[in-house]
Amino acid sequence: xxNPKKRLMIFLGLLLLLTLVFTACSQExxxxxxxxxxxxxxxxxxREVExxxxxxxxxxxRIVEVMVEPEQxxxxxxxxxxWQSSGHADVEAEAFNHWNEEDxxxxxxxxxxxxxxxxxxxxxxxxxxxxxxxxxxxxIGTTVECAxxxxxxxxxxxxxxxxxxxxxxxxxxxxxxxxxxxxxxxxLTVDQGIIDAGLDPVADLDVVSEDxxxxxxxxxxxxxxxYGKVAMGGxxxxxxxxxxxxxxxxxxDSCIDCHNPHTLEVKVDECFGCHT
Numbered sequence: 001x002x003n004p005k006k007r008l009m010i011f012l013g014l015l016l017l018l019t020l021v022f023t024a025c026s027q028e029x030x031x032x033x034x035x036x037x038x039x040x041x042x043x044x045x046x047r048e049v050e051x052x053x054x055x056x057x058x059x060x061x062r063i064v065e066v067m068v069e070p071e072q073x074x075x076x077x078x079x080x081x082x083w084q085s086s087g088h089a090d091v092e093a094e095a096f097n098h099w100n101e102e103d104x105x106x107x108x109x110x111x112x113x114x115x116x117x118x119x120x121x122x123x124x125x126x127x128x129x130x131x132x133x134x135x136x137x138x139x140i141g142t143t144v145e146c147a148x149x150x151x152x153x154x155x156x157x158x159x160x161x162x163x164x165x166x167x168x169x170x171x172x173x174x175x176x177x178x179x180x181x182x183x184x185x186x187x188l189t190v191d192q193g194i195i196d197a198g199l200d201p202v203a204d205l206d207v208v209s210e211d212x213x214x215x216x217x218x219x220x221x222x223x224x225x226x227y228g229k230v231a232m233g234g235x236x237x238x239x240x241x242x243x244x245x246x247x248x249x250x251x252x253d254s255c256i257d258c259h260n261p262h263t264l265e266v267k268v269d270e271c272f273g274c275h276t
Contacts, residue, residue: 077146082262088144096143105140112138114180117145123179124153132161149176149261162224164188164232174255181255183221187232190215202238223255249274 083089090096095115099107112119116138118127125131131153159169160178164186171178191201197211217224217233224233229242236242252258252270259266 079262082260083146086262086264088264091143093143097140099140104137106137107140108137109134112136114144116140116142117148118142120144120148120179121151124151124157126151126153160223162186162227162231162233166231168227168230172254172256173261174257177255177261178223181220182223182231183217183219183233185215185217185233186224187234187236190235205237226255 107116113123118138121127122134129135157175161167194201197209224231227245229244
């Protein structure tokens with residue numbers, strides 16, 4: 001016959017074991033959610049998951065990792081869409097495709113300044129070359145891109161030299177525009193053409209010569225037009241008076257005062273403030 005004390009110990013042991021089993025089965029499983037960031041230069045994780053643990057006696061039994069999908073990235077380039085709608089970004093424009101069939105296929109030094117980004121940077125000396133000249137032909141296939149107007153040199157640019165040789169100083173950001181939008185000829189160009197034809201620009205004003213023809217200033221010389229006699233973009237007879245710069249009202253007196261610098265569009269709505 002078994003010892004009663006021994007039987008009691010066995011009974012209590014079994015009871016304790018059953019209690020532990022039932023407790024383990026009834027215990028709730030708590031899932032803790034952890035946010036895992038998805039790496040990438042343009043991804044920002046904005047969602048946070050908060051988990052409340054109901055008490056100190058709850059045991060964490062499983063960790064679930066939730067991958068947060070990156071939201072659609074937003075371009076970090078300011079004014080990109082405005083520039084893309086402008087003539088400066090028109091990849092099909094003649095201004096950027098004129099030399100595609102040439103041999104060699106490149107934009108020559110005489111044109112690269114205003115018809116390619118590498119040429120403009122070359123003119124500025126931003127590529128390490130001398131300022132004010134274009135030393136290298138440019139590859140075809142570029143337009144006037146952001147880097148042309150936004151670089152270390154243009155940040156300090158305050159003057160422009162016109163085809164007449166006149167330098168206008170004390171400018172702001174409009175100086176970046178005026179390097180190209182100034183034409184390529186001037187009064188001096190016409191006078192030199194007269195001289196090359198064997199005539200005197202003053203004494204032979206009424207002499208007709210087949211060697212004197214039209215001088216093309218090269219499309220829209222907006223800056224030369226704005227600065228009038230100061231720039232000498234048009235022909236001037238010696239001894240005559242001509243108007244200087246067309247001064248407008250404050251706030252609307254430069255290229256970028258009247259034109260959006262990225263779309264290039266005229267700010268017509270702002271003109272209506274006075275011109276109605």
